[in-house]
Amino acid sequence: MDKSAAVGRELSTAVVMFHEAVGQKLGVSAGDQRALTLLRGGPLTAGALAKEIGLTPGAVTGMVDRLEGAGLVRREPDPNDRRRVLVTPTTPGHNAHSNVFTDLSAAMAAMMTRYSPAEQKIISDFVDRTVDVLKEQTAKLTVKK
Amino acid sequence: MDKSAAVGRELSTAVVMFHEAVGQKLGVSAGDQRALTLLRGGPLTAGALAKEIGLTPGAVTGMVDRLEGAGLVRREPDPNDRRRVLVTPTTPGHNAHSNVFTDLSAAMAAMMTRYSPAEQKIISDFVDRTVDVLKEQTAKLTVKK
DNA sequence: CATTTTACTTGAGTATACTAAACTATCGAG
DNA sequence: CTCGATAGTTTAGTATACTCAAGTAAAATG
Numbered sequence A, B: 001m002d003k004s005a006a007v008g009r010e011l012s013t014a015v016v017m018f019h020e021a022v023g024q025k026l027g028v029s030a031g032d033q034r035a036l037t038l039l040r041g042g043p044l045t046a047g048a049l050a051k052e053i054g055l056t057p058g059a060v061t062g063m064v065d066r067l068e069g070a071g072l073v074r075r076e077p078d079p080n081d082r083r084r085v086l087v088t089p090t091t092p093g094h095n096a097h098s099n100v101f102t103d104l105s106a107a108m109a110a111m112m113t114r115y116s117p118a119e120q121k122i123i124s125d126f127v128d129r130t131v132d133v134l135k136e137q138t139a140k141l142t143v144k145k
Numbered sequence C: 001c002a003t004t005t006t007a008c009t010t011g012a013g014t015a016t017a018c019t020a021a022a023c024t025a026t027c028g029a030g
Numbered sequence D: 001c002t003c004g005a006t007a008g009t010t011t012a013g014t015a016t017a018c019t020c021a022a023g024t025a026a027a028a029t030g
Helices: A001-026 A030-039 A045-054 A057-070 A098-112 A117-144 B005-028 B028-039 B046-053 B059-069 B096-112 B117-144
Strands: A072-079 A085-089 B074-077 B081-089
Touching: A001 A030, A001 A098, A001 B005, A001 B028, A001 B096, A001 B117, A030 A045, A030 A057, A030 A085, A030 B074, A045 A085, A057 A072, A057 A085, A057 A098, A098 B005, A098 B028, A117 B005, A117 B081, A117 B096, A117 B117, B005 B028, B005 B074, B005 B096, B028 B059, B028 B081, B046 B081, B059 B081, B074 B117
Parallel strands: none
Antiparallel strands: A072 A085, B074 B081
């Protein structure tokens, strides 16, 4: 049965296309979006960001400049270490990037009302497992380089 | 309830990270991957590819050069019109890009065995609807520019 | 304190992928 | 068969985002 494979490809294509559209709309490159995604977990120092993304510190400075210029993040001093710069996403209310994803979330939530609580539980379980599989496969790719 | 939102973001992040890992592993840029994705539907002429991706013909020539160099596509003459070049993905057996997605599909299929046929039906339905939502949101973004 | 290390920025040089426009080959219409 | 239109390539110029190395400021070490 190859149906699940086809469906999976369709889903991943749709997700990637959505991200591309978001990036184009906001004038933010794919790489910059990756940084935004990481920052959704909370503020990071410029150095931590560099390590996560695999760029040199100099490149990160430029990237944060761009994101700051687009109003998507702020630079804030680290109160505990004045050498550091904390890169923090701007508040959701003023952050177009978050807003786009909020729209998506709303549409998804509306769609989910079609399902009974029991069905929603199955779906949620499935999504969790899918995320695990994707992370696993991603790890396999990055390690085996 | 914001659970579905968080779950959706996690899923989209996981998908995007996977694609990035694939690209890095194969030495193929995100844009080039988009072309590969389009070509999974079958061969396209260079011009059609240009229109789909929104690039100039010259840019597509370079892109196809790269993909051909990586062994992911072939240029073939169109028998009906010798001006045209059909860009065709190489056979799955020799196509590392497809293989990566095959691995993912296999893992997904294995994971799906956890669910009963009835549950699988619900999940499949959900994925279909999710794809629709994503396409809808993508369209909204690209139009409203 | 003086010295070394760490965090980030700056600036010069470079690689990549794009556009625009000229060029070649082929097709289709009159 | 000739002429304009179409498909793709080529070339020159450009924008972008990167690396590497030097520079500045602050913290940690001894």
